[in-house]
Amino acid sequence: MTQQVEEATRRTPLNRDRVLSAAVVLADEAGIESLSMRRLAQExxxxxxxxxxxVANKEELLDGMVGVIVGEIDPPVSGADWRNAVRLRILSARRSLLRxxxxxxxxxxxxxxxxxxxGYVDSFIGMFxxxxxSVDLTHHVMHALGSRMWGFTQELFDDSANAAxxxxxxxxxxxxxxxxxxxxPxxxxxxxxAKHDDGSVVGQGCDDQFEFEFALDxxxxxxxxxxxxxxxxxRAKLAK
Amino acid sequence: MTQQVEEATRRTPLNRDRVLSAAVVLADEAGIESLSMRRLAQExxxxxxxxxxxVANKEELLDGMVGVIVGEIDPPVSGADWRNAVRLRILSARRSLLRxxxxxxxxxxxxxxxxxxxGYVDSFIGMFxxxxxSVDLTHHVMHALGSRMWGFTQELFDDSANAAxxxxxxxxxxxxxxxxxxxxPxxxxxxxxAKHDDGSVVGQGCDDQFEFEFALDxxxxxxxxxxxxxxxxxRAKLAK
DNA sequence: CCCGATAAGTGTACTCCGTACACCTGTCGG
DNA sequence: CCGACAGGTGTACGGAGTACACTTATCGGG
Structure with a gap:
């Protein structure tokens, strides 16, 4: 009798997608360091x-979460030259990763x-x-891009934790x-x-998006x- | 009486440097994921x-370990033009990090x-x-270098775990x-x-050092x- | 109409982690 | 000789990931 009410409360028997989505939300809101299996379950x-x-284990959970975000990246624009195709795709990836x-x-x-x-890497290679x-040049170019393919740079001094x-x-x-x-000195x-108006001493006050595009271009x-x-x-190796 | 022997066994009362060195050795030999405070103590x-x-805590231990390795990087060569100075320094850093x-x-x-x-970053900026x-260009250039300053690239597909x-x-x-x-495809x-002689399907068979220098140059x-x-x-911003 | 297989969720327990805190001990300057 | 203090110990706590055995809900076929 009372059974029925409780059951209605928690319907929809939980599936992989719901788990992944909840994990993404939790990581977005509480930070990846707060994402534990226990916490996620509680949520x-x-x-x-x-x-x-x-999910088989936490590793697979993380893989799945990355998959969700990668899925948000826009597909390559068609009909553009390689440079624009690559550029736009990377900037799209960057927008996703910044979120x-x-x-x-x-x-x-x-x-x-x-x-x-x-899949992302494959389509990326495809644009070149x-x-x-050439396959040869593409290979080296992909290495040179490295993580910039995802729209991020290694931030030496990340000041984002300063607010708290x-x-x-x-x-x-x-x-x-x-x-x-x-x-x-x-x-x-x-x-x-680099500091524009804010009074911070190290870092910030610099336009991350500009820095990124500077290096990318x-x-x-x-x-x-x-x-x-x-x-x-x-030829390059012979020339050395 | 027996006391004396035991005490002689474990002399030299342990200091910060010995802790850091042992941690470095442990990380080198067993991998960073095996480095726990308990394991290190046991060692x-x-x-x-x-x-x-x-050490105050594990974070500080890790910081100290990085410090040890950074200390192994050669100082900037004097009397070289900026390009060679930067190049040699980065390649020195790379050798340290590969170890x-x-x-x-x-x-x-x-x-x-x-x-x-x-200190490393500071001396690096100094070379430019x-x-x-200009200070302005140096700033952007440092961002563009990113982690390549340390001599490494983001490896998309690291096959180093294949042996086991x-x-x-x-x-x-x-x-x-x-x-x-x-x-x-x-x-x-x-x-x-990319594969030269070995039969691996994905990754390796490519010359990491060449890839790195390609991108660096x-x-x-x-x-x-x-x-x-x-x-x-x-000027660059106005031109956009 | 029941029944057994399968899928989904539970409960308990284990090992490992970082580290707080109270304690002991050996050394050394006054 | 003594007391401070630096260095090492022992115990304990909370949190992590997850193995394993269990109940429960669902549903297709005899």
Whole structure:
């Protein structure tokens, strides 16, 4: 009798997609470090071991989550030259990854050879080949792109965690400044030049999107030059 | 009486450096994933909590370990032009990091603002400034370098774990090949072209060092071009 | 109409992790 | 000689991933 009400509360018997979606939401909202099997189960109103009926283990869960995000990336635009196709695709990937910052860490931390990732890489290679790149050059170009293919760069000094930290007093600020000035004068100089209006000393105040596109275009320009001049690795190796 | 012998066995009362060195050795030999405070303590013939007298916590241990490796990187060569100075330094860093593969993961997984890392970055910036680069261009150039400053690239498909895995039968090999051919034809094509003599299907058979230098030189060439033509970010932004 | 197979969810328990905290011990300067 | 202090110990806690044995719900066929 009372049974019926409880059953209605938690219907839809939980499947792989619901598990993955919930995991993505949890990682988005609480951070990847808060994503544990136990926490995820709790979020789904279920006992931890129930998840293992839908994913083999945590590794596979992470793989699946990456797959979900990779699925959000726009497919290659058709009818564009290779440069624009690649560029737009990467910027689309970047938009997806910026919405889900945890993906970066997951992609970096483990070898990822899931169908979703392989599919993305494959279509990526396809854009170069379709653009007339030789298989040889395409290979090296893919290595040169590296993780930039996903739309992210290694951030040396990620200041994104600053919001939560305690407000620094003027004295500490001054002391840090002094410390930097004597120990790391070059970093300081660059950081000072980069800061626009906010008063932060190191990092930020610089336009990440601009930095990314700067490096990306630099690479793409290089690729194009090599392509135009019929570069081959054999010739390059002989020239050394 | 027997006391004396035991005490002689484990002399030298353990200090920060010994802890860090042991941690580095352990990570080198057993992999970073096997490095736990308990395991490390055991290796040092000490109880786990003893370590906390020398490092605040595991994070600081990892920071210290990175510091040890960064300390192994050659200082900038003097009297070279910026390009050679940067190139040689990066290749030196690469040699160090290849000896200690775990550093890559540690550097990637966390924001690293230790003195050792800051010092490295600072001296790195210094090489560009000394080469006549504007502060502005240096800033963007550092972003473009990203983790390549450390001598590593994001490896999409790291096959280094293959040695330990079970030998695949001819049938499985063939099945995998078939799978690849239909699902990821472009990856397959590139992989086939890259393989030299070994029979592996995906990855390896390609010269990682060559790939790295290919990308590095491409970037350095771009940097040089920008430098020569007096590039500034302001002008670049206006041009868009 | 029941029945057994299969899928989904549960409960308990194990091992391993980082580390807080109270304690002991050996050394050394006053 | 003594007391402070640095270095090492022992115990314990909470949290992680997950193995394994179990109940329960569903449903097609005799």
């Amino acid at each position: 789904l109103g279920v006992v931890p071991m129930a998840l293992y009926k839908h 889900h910052p945890w993906v970066r860490q997951v992609l970096e931390s483990r070898t990822n050879r899931t169908p979703a990732v392989l 080949l379709a653009g007339g790149f 930290s305690a407000p620094v007093t003027a004295e500490t600020q001054a002391a840090m400044f002094q410390e930097m000035a004597t120990r790391y 070059n970093i300081l100089e660059v950081a000072m030049a 630099l690479l793409l320009d290089g690729f194009g030059r090599f392509h135009d001049q019929g570069w081959t690795s054999k | 040092l013939g000490v109880v786990p909590m003893a370590l906390y007298k020398h 200690h593969p775990w550093v890559r993961q540690v550097l990637e997984s966390r924001t690293n603002r230790t003195p050792a890392v800051l 400034l000394a080469g006549g680069f 895995s079970a030998p695949v039968t001819a049938e499985t090999q063939a099945a995998m090949f078939q799978e690849m051919a239909t699902r990821y 472009n990856i397959l094509e590139v992989a086939m072209a 491409l970037l350095l060439d771009g940097f040089g071009r920008f430098h020569d033509q007096g590039w500034t970010s302001k």
